[in-house]
Amino acid sequence: MKLKIDHKSQIPLHIQAEELLRRLIESPEYIDGKLLPNEVELSKILSISRTTLRQSINKLVYDGLLTRKKGVGTKVVESKSLSSKSKNWMSFSQEMSARGIPIKNFELHVSWVLPEKRIASFFGIKEDKKILKLVRLRGRPEGPFVYFESYFHPIVGLTGEEDYKAPLYEMLEKAHGIIAMVSKEEISAQLADEFIAEKLETKIGAPILFRKRFVYDINESPIEYNLGYYKADSFVYTVESRRE
Template identity: 35%
Template sequence: MPPLAELIRVDRSSPIPLYFQVAERLEGLITSGELAAGARLDNEVSLARELGLSRPTMRQAIQHLVDKGLLVRKRGVGTQVVHSRVRRQVELTSLHDDLVRDHRRPRTEVLRLARVEAGEEVAAALQVPPGSLVWELERLRFADDEPLALLRNHLPVGLCPLGEETLSRSGLYEELRGAGVQLGAAEQSIGARRASAAEARLLGEGRGAPLLTMRRTAYDVQGRPVERGDHLYRPSLYSFECTLLAR
């Protein structure tokens, strides 16, 4: 990789603070993979000298990326790149598909796959009578061998065949598409709550740590509900993004 001085240019005439210009350039190198996870950066004094900046400016740029979860400072090791956060557009895609698209390595542990009686909330979402048999699926999804999300889904029985072996290799939406289900739309809400002890243990977080939540009901092109999802994500590694248009 070329020296950072060849990759990071700052515009001293710009109203954008120098530290933020440097942080943005470094973030671009990390998210593009040019600075890979585990890569070590020179110390702040060396980086400041290399880029022609003051040490406080360089320290502020590094701290900005530490706060965003892209860099980590380790005693005796220095500053290292960590896995970039998964940024997911708010659209009807699966997490597995998003990870593959972002060149991350998805891995899935199927924690539970069973037919259960639908409670009132799930029955209402799937438009089936309460007590009807539905699939209940719980999975732990990894990105590059790091736990990222805890996924719980309910589906109508008979919609498509489900098996632990296939679900550990592929995404749920991939299985639905393979069964001829054409996804058309979804209702989705995003929030946050604290992790339970069991959730924290599975996701590698501390008990009571904040988690992102996503609840989704997906429909096929005929408007029939095909899936209800209740998902938890680690906010240090995951974010939702959307584009807002003025009216």
Template identity: 30%
Template structure:
């Protein structure tokens, strides 16, 4: 892995180094469990002072990307998933980021649509819909609890397929063209059950997302209610200035 700093840049040297290390972790070049060279070795290789290297490493320790282990050294823990705020699948985003996504299907059943689900999908309350609950992993670590409702005639939600691919990929494979979505992002504390599923302490902060996705005919084809570990996940989006 090549590292380097621009001494002519106004950006502090420690921050340049921290950004390069963080980028390497996010792109999978530094996989979870990897050991960094010690501070003296890194400082010598880059021609930096030891305090500069220590400050860069400490900033990533504080972000939860690195951990110092006595007798072992500085070790990569994981990267935080930065997901673009657009109509995309978490599975596809994780796969594209080299995060080795995996899925555990908790429930895959038919149920009468409650009022909120019926309103989102545009069907009468009590209509039979598919409910799919999944736990999504990255690098064998739980990342998100996903709860989705779909009309019964949209896609065959086979459990075996759900365990090996993303829901939006299944929709595309079924000939559904996803066109737009209505989405709300929020935050709250984890319940005891949610914390246990996601490997977080009870009351830990969670990111929440509710989304209704529409196909190119304007029909609602999916209503999702998801929670994500705030320690491992963030939404990222671009803001444009309107003239």
């Protein structure tokens, strides 16, 4: 099967490569769990960088079509082992959409900042390396109930010109081929200080649900450090645990 990327096309290279690989692994030659050519060979065949190729492979791993094993390579999942994956966590926009709640952006700001020590430590970068900061004040049409601060690792490749009104993780995948795979969260109760009280249009000392979210990509590399401040009387956080 001939694999050819159209470098003049407006379709991003990693999307083209993903589609070609999907066709490749559906061919009789690979359908029974055969190893793909190594990344160096594949990137030469497609005339793309290994970084771009890796984005495409990561998406197929996420979709359950490929598996990776260090020292062995990338292997096609045998058809009998294919399974669909459900997203057990979503971006705020997706969460609210699923609940049928209309959401309004009251503020949306993008800036480049020097990371605080805790954020630099999480990303594994130096404190003199600027990162993109996204601030959003969101809520129902009648008023805000959550204030977000998101910080992104430079490896994500954000420019600040992206559409930040779109669902965040969908945008990261479509614009940069970054798949948000793992979310680790810390949830605690706080009292609103003057800044948060003003943003959420509540009283100083009012109860606030504080959520830290640490987001990792498919390679378990950190991509986002997120802080969320919710009005306690406007938001309920539900956790479902299922024994298997």
